[in-house]
Amino acid sequence: MMESAREDLDRLRLDRSSWQELCYDEAVGADGYAYDTAMARRAKVLWALQYDRRAEDHDLLRHIAEQEAVCRRKAPLAGLSDEARLAGFLLAEHGEVSDVWTQWAIKRANFDTSTGYDVEHLFAAGVAATTEYVRTSEHEEKDALLKQVLDRRGEPIVTEDELAAWFERKSEQFPANPDAENALTWVERARLVGDVDAAREYLARWADGRVRDQSTLSQLRYNQSALGDFAAAAKTQEEYLSLLSTPRDLAVNWCTLAEYRRRAEQYEGALAALRKCGRVIVEVPNWEQYAMGRTYVKELVLLALAADVQLASAVFAEADGAASAVPRLPATMLAATAEAAERTGHHLRAEHYRERLASEQEQTGSEADRSRR
Secondary structure (H helix, E strand, O other): OHHHHHHHHHHHHHOHHHHHHHOOOEEEOOOOOEEEOOHHHHHHHHHHHHOOOOHHHHHHHHHHHHHHHHHHHHOOOOOOOHHHHHHHHHHHOOOOHHHHHHHHHHHOOOHHHHHHOOHHHHHOOOHHHHHHHHHOOOOOOHHHHHHHHEOOOOOEOOOHHHHHHHHHHHHHHOOOOHHHOOHHHHHHHHHHOOOHHHHHHHHHHHHOOOOOOHHHHHHHHHHHHHOOOHHHHHHHHHHHHOOOOOHHHHHHHHHHHHHHHHHOOOHHHHHHHHHHHHHHHOOOOOHHHOHHHHHHHHHHHHHHHHOOHHHHHHHHHHHHHHHHHOOOOOHHHHHHHHHHHHHOOOHHHHHHHHHHHHHHHHHHHHHHHHHHO
């Protein structure tokens, strides 16, 4: 993975025209949302730049950071990634005061960046120098940026000492030596570029010899499921469940086990997990009002839609009982419950859920009308 990343960086250093391939390239996914096909290409170059930092790469880094800003603004699910943070930090290391506008473009790109992208990026060239530069500029974003970085007295919200401490922390987060990286970082990176085999190898290396506590098992199951290894995630989840004791924790995590088993097409095992969830969830006061109640119904319904019809019929009977107890189910879940009812031959119950869906939609519409008055 890193060998090809270094080769890409070498080529980009020699041929500025090839930077075009790092530009935001919009496509529409199966979910109907826009995404950036160039995101993984930019990420690989960033990783190579992280471990081979040169002054002459300043323009390339600015270009990449600019494209990260475009991506975060135009692709609604892009959020704030480690790659955007890395691009901003590597650019910050160059200490060029004019880069404040590129950093600001990332900061204001979307809700996640506005709250999660460190404001210290904006002061990278120095607190006093950056503040003076922005105050005397004629940039159209001048006022918005100053509102972000100054307090009510007009003083910078970051001190020079705080900026120095931030650089130190970020240097530890993004080390210059690849051997200093957390193994989970390599799992995420391999998954991003689609190298599933490498991601599994890194994950196994990370897990080997670690204490099998809740923190380790939580990380392991998350990464196994993200890699599509749902049977492995289910086994890890079973181990995780053995460490729990409260009804609330058990109910939530039996549902999670059911999801992993369902996605691994272990439908009998998924139903067994949901039945264990059903036995403990009633011990949680007012469980019907919480997210766990909706999740419990959702997993039952999804299993009824996935399993063979004979098993699905038994599952739907349990889903029907749970759905009747949980108020204000989302419209998508009511529609899915109606579909599951039809699939299993419960036509009257299907009509019941269609009526319930119509009622919810009518009520939601009325509430929306009142809010506009």
